[in-house]
Amino acid sequence: MIANGYYSQDVHGPYELHDIGNLELEEGGTIRGCKLAYATFGELNGAKDNAVLIPTWYSGTNKIIEQVFIGEGRALDPGKYFIVVVNQIGNGLSTSPHNTPAPAGMANFPHVRIGDDVRAQHKLLTEKFGLESLALVVGGSMGAQQTYEWAVRHPDMVKRAAPIAGTARNTLHDFLFTETLVDAITSDPGFNKGFYTSPEDVRAGLLRHAKMWAVMGWSTEFFQENRHKALGFSSLDDFVVNFMFAYFGVMDPNDLLCMAWKWQRGDVSRHTGGDLRAALGRIKAKTFVMPMSSDMFFPPADCQAEWRLIPDAEFRPIETIDGHLALFGADPGAIRQIDKNLGELLAARVPAGPL
């Protein structure tokens, strides 16, 4: 375990912790007493058919999800829906390398897959809340990976799905990009094979990681049109240090690496012997596929190719120059489009299913 004040109720709360017991992982390891951190908004109705699940993205927690997606009068309105935001394993709030006691923590933390997260979340939702149906699963980036995994793994339970800026099976190109992020951190001598004394020992690696996010996360148009200045930064350097590094530099390196390993290997076709068409063909949810138009590593074409394989799906790209990081919510136009799409998706009638 390693102290890190960033992962706290002060910064990300309020959130609850639920112990789902031991979680045996697809890769063979076990997380003992796996705790999921989650936040809920709104009330579950009597029919238990108004639940919405939102899993988190790389580096994200329930807090940014709340800020970006949830609000009165919005599509995800706590007045209408019971919204559960679940922090993914390894994100620093749920069980993660940095908050797991030795010897299982830090670089000894076992490899986790997207499927492990979905099994853990299923346990939380069924055991804790008695849910048998989800009106919607929606998530961005790694949250989209989890959304696809949910829709393929539990086709009768997931009524609607909205994968935003993410794919069902990661591409080689995206795998390689993520590998360069991993390299940025692990190549720092202060990383010490994952057994650093303090995250600050890995400051240089985290800065490189932040810069690479600045390159691939936004877009050339973002900088050409001085969006970074509009966000309150006086120069490229100022933006890289005081926005990108300020954001990522406080996080735990092993936590980021745990998520990166998982991200690289997101693949619903593991359920069907590598046959992506068969896997996506299982989805019964009405699905809106929503890439960001300027996304450099989950680009629209990759998302569109998957959309064609989903039985009841619409392709709804979000027009923005904020690239992948339009997920941060800084482009109000992108948020409006997402809200509009989610509103239409939630209004759409879906088959009753087994309930």
Next chain:
Amino acid sequence: MIANGYYSQDVHGPYELHDIGNLELEEGGTIRGCKLAYATFGELNGAKDNAVLIPTWYSGTNKIIEQVFIGEGRALDPGKYFIVVVNQIGNGLSTSPHNTPAPAGMANFPHVRIGDDVRAQHKLLTEKFGLESLALVVGGSMGAQQTYEWAVRHPDMVKRAAPIAGTARNTLHDFLFTETLVDAITSDPGFNKGFYTSPEDVRAGLLRHAKMWAVMGWSTEFFQENRHKALGFSSLDDFVVNFMFAYFGVMDPNDLLCMAWKWQRGDVSRHTGGDLRAALGRIKAKTFVMPMSSDMFFPPADCQAEWRLIPDAEFRPIETIDGHLALFGADPGAIRQIDKNLGELLAARVPAGPL
């Protein structure tokens, strides 16, 4: 100086060396006895109006330029044109950090700008060959940066210009991408602030640099369509190690950094107090602007925005999924398009100018 058998006549020859004397640099340093390595193809005609200049890109030498662009029956046919390929300063064949004696070499090598290269090349072409006119200047990537610099700096001398996959003023986004390449090298402890004993001390940094090129240099479609396998590599790893790292890993780190610094700061608007419209408005050359359609760091939109500012220019994007590295010539379709465009450009009538 540091021994490196890669930069040799065996690998890149035949090429000649020409000493242009001392080169005082825009940033204030001086290269003493600056030598330009160049290769020529074909013969200069009596009217001296059939000369074509091709400057090199980041990491490139006269050899790859010859392989990709020059040949009998092609647009750049040595039977018709006198073609001069000049290696940029810092590329390892011309004066560079690794071949400059102490104390001026290695990390003490002064900062060089695109404008310095063009002044040095102008000296070579006028002093050595007595050229007063260039039928065409054509180059890819940093070669495009030099092409733009030539066309703005010597508007009467350059009759035609073909900047391929490059811009006249580098974008913030591209600057930042290049910065991450620089970081990959300089963060290797073996780099030792530029005073390594052997390039192999920087192996890990060069491998990271190669991986980042693999991400930004090609495209997601390139990997989706298994172009790396078509090129003879069995997997992503095989491609990264035995193509990308095999290519970059033999180069001198300080040489790469010299070029990267120059690349980051390419900007013809330095001639006009930052006014890009005024700078590009000076161009008298008939110009074909040729971005690669899938280029991730000199993307078509950035090139198109500059094209609009050039008086007599056509926008001729090259359709390819090989991204920026279609410059390597592995996509025959891209090469066919480039050849066709260059053929049309060379056939176009241009104003007689002062000659």
